[in-house]
Amino acid sequence: MKLLKKILKIVFALIGVLIIAILIIIGVDAQRTKYLNIDHIENGDISSYLITHVNVVPMTQDTVLTDKMVYIKDGTIQTITENININGVEVIDAKNKYLMPGLIDMHVHVWDRYELGLYLSNGVTAVRNLWGMPMHLRIKEDVNNDEIISPMFFTTGPKLTGPEFIGDDNLNLKTPEEAKNKVISYKERGYDFVKTYYGLTPELFEAVLDQAKKSWVDIVAHPSQKVPYSYHFDPQIKSIEHTEEFVQQPLGYDLDTVKLKDVVDLYAQAEYSAHCPTLVVFNNIYQMLIDDNILESESMQYMSPLIKRVDSRAQFDRWHNTKLEDPSVTERIKNQHDFHLYIIKKLHEANVRIICGTDSGIGVTSPGFSIHQELKFYKEAGLSNFEVLKTATVNAAKTHSIMNNMGTIEAGKVANLILTDNNPLSSDLSALEHPSTVFVNGRKLDRKTLDSFEEKAKDRKNLLASGIRYAENLIIEK
Numbered sequence: 001m002k003l004l005k006k007i008l009k010i011v012f013a014l015i016g017v018l019i020i021a022i023l024i025i026i027g028v029d030a031q032r033t034k035y036l037n038i039d040h041i042e043n044g045d046i047s048s049y050l051i052t053h054v055n056v057v058p059m060t061q062d063t064v065l066t067d068k069m070v071y072i073k074d075g076t077i078q079t080i081t082e083n084i085n086i087n088g089v090e091v092i093d094a095k096n097k098y099l100m101p102g103l104i105d106m107h108v109h110v111w112d113r114y115e116l117g118l119y120l121s122n123g124v125t126a127v128r129n130l131w132g133m134p135m136h137l138r139i140k141e142d143v144n145n146d147e148i149i150s151p152m153f154f155t156t157g158p159k160l161t162g163p164e165f166i167g168d169d170n171l172n173l174k175t176p177e178e179a180k181n182k183v184i185s186y187k188e189r190g191y192d193f194v195k196t197y198y199g200l201t202p203e204l205f206e207a208v209l210d211q212a213k214k215s216w217v218d219i220v221a222h223p224s225q226k227v228p229y230s231y232h233f234d235p236q237i238k239s240i241e242h243t244e245e246f247v248q249q250p251l252g253y254d255l256d257t258v259k260l261k262d263v264v265d266l267y268a269q270a271e272y273s274a275h276c277p278t279l280v281v282f283n284n285i286y287q288m289l290i291d292d293n294i295l296e297s298e299s300m301q302y303m304s305p306l307i308k309r310v311d312s313r314a315q316f317d318r319w320h321n322t323k324l325e326d327p328s329v330t331e332r333i334k335n336q337h338d339f340h341l342y343i344i345k346k347l348h349e350a351n352v353r354i355i356c357g358t359d360s361g362i363g364v365t366s367p368g369f370s371i372h373q374e375l376k377f378y379k380e381a382g383l384s385n386f387e388v389l390k391t392a393t394v395n396a397a398k399t400h401s402i403m404n405n406m407g408t409i410e411a412g413k414v415a416n417l418i419l420t421d422n423n424p425l426s427s428d429l430s431a432l433e434h435p436s437t438v439f440v441n442g443r444k445l446d447r448k449t450l451d452s453f454e455e456k457a458k459d460r461k462n463l464l465a466s467g468i469r470y471a472e473n474l475i476i477e478k
Contacts, residue, residue: 022468029465033113035456036148041449043090044149047075047415047442050086054094057425058409059101059393062386064423070099072415075442079411092444097436098423100389101407102126102151102416104396105371107241107276107357110136111304112469114460115361116150117453118302118368120445123435125416126152126396126406128357130195130220130241131159131169133473137190149443152416154403156195156220157186158477160208166199168474173200176207183211192402193218196237200224205231212236218400223249232273233266238399239274239355243340244282255339260346268350274399275352277344279377280370281359283337288319288364289330299366301459306466307362315363344381354378355399356392372433385425415442 038044049072056065058080071078071086102125109131110116116139119127129136136155143153160182161170173179183194194212196205196219205227212219218238222245223229229250232240247253250263267273288294295308295316303312322329347354356378358370371392378388397407405414419437422428438445 025464026468029112029462032456032460032462035452036113036117036150038146038149038443041149041443041445044443046090046444048073048089049092049439049442049444050084050089051092051094051099053096054419055096055098055423056080056409057098057100057389057423059386059389060408060410062384062425064098064425067096070409072439072442075415077409077411077413077415080409092437094419098420098431099409099417100420100424101393101409101413102418102438102440103371103392103432104128104356104403104407105358105360105392106239106355106396106399107278107359108367109359109361110139110367111307111361111466112460112462113139113148113150114457114462115304115367116148116153117450118366118457119151120149120368120438120440121450121453122368122371123418123432123438124151124368124371125418125438125440126403127154128193128220129153129155130222131361132157132186132191132195133469134476135469135472140190140192146441149440149445151440152403152406152414154192154400156193157182157189157191158473159195159197159222160200160204161197162199162201162204162224162226164199166197168478170197170199171477173204173208176203179204179207180211183208183215183217187215187217193220193238193400195220195222196224197222198224199226201226202231209234209236225249229263230266233270235272237273239276241276241278241357242282242359243275243277243279243343244336246343247336247339255335257342260343264343264346264350264352267347267352273353274355274395275347276355276357277340277374277378278357278359279337279340279344280374281363281365282333282340283373283377284364285315285319286330286333286337288316289323289333292320294364297364299369300364302366302369302454302457303364304361304466305460305463306470309463311362312364341377341381344378344383348381348383348387353395353398354391355396372429375429375432379429385429388429389424415439 051070056068104126106128108127132155142148143150158171163174221232221237222241358374360367360370394407417439418435420431422431
């Protein structure tokens, strides 16, 4: 008995040491991201401004409103006018720069708070995180309570899959009752949306759809191969992800334009369904195939060290080994990417609402930066600058009712804005890459501050902290 007590005492002591070590690691990481705290941002408590001599790109139509004044009060756009006198607020002379709505990335995977600054630095003022974990609820709470400077933050719960094991990052559902309970739980805990994923059977899918409708929660769908692609066209499903899934599911890996027409018609007939392409993440397979040194590239210095250690390396090795076994894979991937551009062209011609998403944060797709390549792909597919910008502004904001207060420059909309030196409607889309100023909830971030966000996130050393947060997800959500 005495020996047992000694063993238990040692075990409890070791557990105590482990808990203390975990708290220290998480605490140190929290200290390193304090630069995002509102009280650490210069004038971070100010959200009222009068912007003068500014050319407004309202995104309500394909036009520029020249030499306007924009009054922002408490983070909300009050008026866009020729002339107005407002006392007691800072006046910003835009010097004929161009003001447009901030960009919205509708498909991201956030791994830590450093990435929030990377999105802002690239003009992304709202994100839809599609790999929900407990840490994302904490981020969302801090954003909503105005404790940190961040893009507006929306998140799904954990990915819902069927009973077969796809990966430890998914929630495997086995019964319809369990599916319904998970939807209820995610809504109650504060997740904004439900994400359905690969492997959901018709029975389970129907249970999720039914409960989502009852719980008034939107669904974001990664198509499941266990049901027909047409099954995903339901009013509760607000967007269907990944253009590559056209090829992998309804087209059966056949780049067939005749079969494609049937899928495009499904979208065109379902006005409530948006499509989120994530072209850049698939194209990055091609980039890995043609660049043996991609893991050492500068953009990879902004990736989560946990993702670099696990996912980035695994993806690179997978495709490198595939190329060794079958050299023709490079051409096949490039041909499929080109077909993706054709799909976007056909969706656009059919007036399907396209919403910008990158799948950033996994593989070699860097947070924030990747949105600019995604937008350029839409331009390459045949969209005009205005039509490209709609995907990341007004189109995205229409997807969910909780996002309707952004996406355009109009009275009553939240002041999520970016100021660029050149006209994004007529110039190269690269004008968006380094906005001179970003406003998020009316708070002004100048280029110096935005550059500091990039510097803080570059080559960060938080592998253990990220691993602990991921372990927390496995313990709590599984």
